[in-house]
Amino acid sequence: AQSVTQLDSQVPVFEEAPVELRCNYSSSVSVYLFWYVQYPNQGLQLLLKYLSGSTLVESINGFEAEFNKSQTSFHLRKPSVHISDTAEYFCAVSEIRAGNMLTFGGGTRLMVKP
Amino acid sequence: EAGVAQSPRYKIIEKRQSVAFWCNPISGHATLYWYQQILGQGPKLLIQFQNNGVVDDSQLPKDRFSAERLKGVDSTLKIQPAKLEDSAVYLCASSFNRGRVGYTFGSGTRLTVV
Numbered sequence: 001a002q003s004v005t006q007l008d009s010q011v012p013v014f015e016e017a018p019v020e021l022r023c024n025y026s027s028s029v030s031v032y033l034f035w036y037v038q039y040p041n042q043g044l045q046l047l048l049k050y051l052s053g054s055t056l057v058e059s060i061n062g063f064e065a066e067f068n069k070s071q072t073s074f075h076l077r078k079p080s081v082h083i084s085d086t087a088e089y090f091c092a093v094s095e096i097r098a099g100n101m102l103t104f105g106g107g108t109r110l111m112v113k114p
Numbered sequence: 115e116a117g118v119a120q121s122p123r124y125k126i127i128e129k130r131q132s133v134a135f136w137c138n139p140i141s142g143h144a145t146l147y148w149y150q151q152i153l154g155q156g157p158k159l160l161i162q163f164q165n166n167g168v169v170d171d172s173q174l175p176k177d178r179f180s181a182e183r184l185k186g187v188d189s190t191l192k193i194q195p196a197k198l199e200d201s202a203v204y205l206c207a208s209s210f211n212r213g214r215v216g217y218t219f220g221s222g223t224r225l226t227v228v
Contacts, residue, residue, distance in 0.1 A: 004156070032215055043118075043205060043221040044157070051215055090156050100145065100209055100217065101170065104156030 002027035002093050004105035012111045015083055021076040021108045023065075023091030033074040034092040034102065035065055044090065050074065061085075086112045116140065118220035120206050126226045132194035135223045139187070139208030145169075147217065148181055148191050149205040157205055163189060164211075196227045 007022045025031065035047040048059040055067040065076045074091060091105040119138040127133050139146050144165050149157035160179065162169040165186040174181065178197070183189040193200055203224050209217035 006156075009154075034216065036219075041221075043219040044207075045219070046216055049216055092156075094215065100215060101147070101159055101162060102157075104158070106154070106156050 002031060002095055002103050004091050004093055004103055006089075006091055006105035006108045008108050009106065010109045010111065012113060013081055014113050016080045018079050019077065019081050019085075019110065021089050021091075021110065023074045023076065023105060025072050025074065025091070025093045027072075027093060027095055030096045031093045032096060033065075033067055034094070035059075035063070035074070035076050036090045036092060036104075038088040038090065038107075040087075047076075047089070081110070081112050083112050083114060085110060118206055118208050118218050120204075120220035120223055122223055123221065124224045124226075126228060127196055129198055129227050130195040132192065133196055133225060134190050134192045135204050135206075135225075137189045137191070137206030137220060139189070139206070140218055142210065143208035143217075144186070144211045145209045145217070146183060146189050147207040147209075148189070149207065149219075151203040151205055151222070153202070160191070193225075196225075198227050201225055201227045 005024045013019045033050040036044040037047045048057045050067045058064045063078045088107045090107045092102040146163040148160040151157040160174045161171040161181045163183045166183050181191045203222040205222045206220045207217045
């Protein structure tokens with residue numbers, strides 16, 4: 001069975017500073033990787049995903065994540081955050097051919113301060 | 115396209131009472147999931163349907179939780195009797211089929227058991 005570890009439960013950062021949210025996973029088989037974002041009182045929204053190909057994937061709002069197979073990591077980064085990025089971020093994995101079922105990490109609360 | 119609809123948005127009940135949640139997936143989506151998200155944790159899969167059949171319910175506490183998707187469209191999740199530890203957000207998600215990677219979440223139902 002797979003598992004996901006998000007090492008930081010909270011990450012405070014000042015506006016326009018860079019940020020990295022860490023995610024490590026374990027699985028005995030190949031996986032797909034995802035980052036979801038959850039704004040207060042809202043459902044989960046897909047931010048970006050890695051399925052195959054280039055190990056660096058980007059979202060439309062400036063986030064990027066890099067799949068590192070040797071380190072079993074999928075860290076999320078943004079070079080300059082905005083107040084509106086304040087949210088909970090969840091890393092998730094899905095084992096290929098496992099029927100599309102997601103296993104989530106515990107989440108990281110990103111708090112952007114002015 | 116319309117998103118995944120869930121109702122009610124909020125529910126407060128006393129322990130030992132029963133409660134039901136409703137989910138209407140995106141039109142044409144054959145696969146439907148129910149997740150439980152306890153405060154401060156990542157979502158955990160409870161049950162997965164493919165059309166009106168159960169694919170995986172291994173993490174569903176079957177002594178008190180039940181779910182159905184009789185016509186392969188809408189789904190209901192029921193808890194009877196509720197316990198304090200059932201307080202959580204219940205998220206419904208759907209995807210076109212099991213092989214389609216990534217899916218769409220509804221806004222969830224926040225259950226408080228007092």
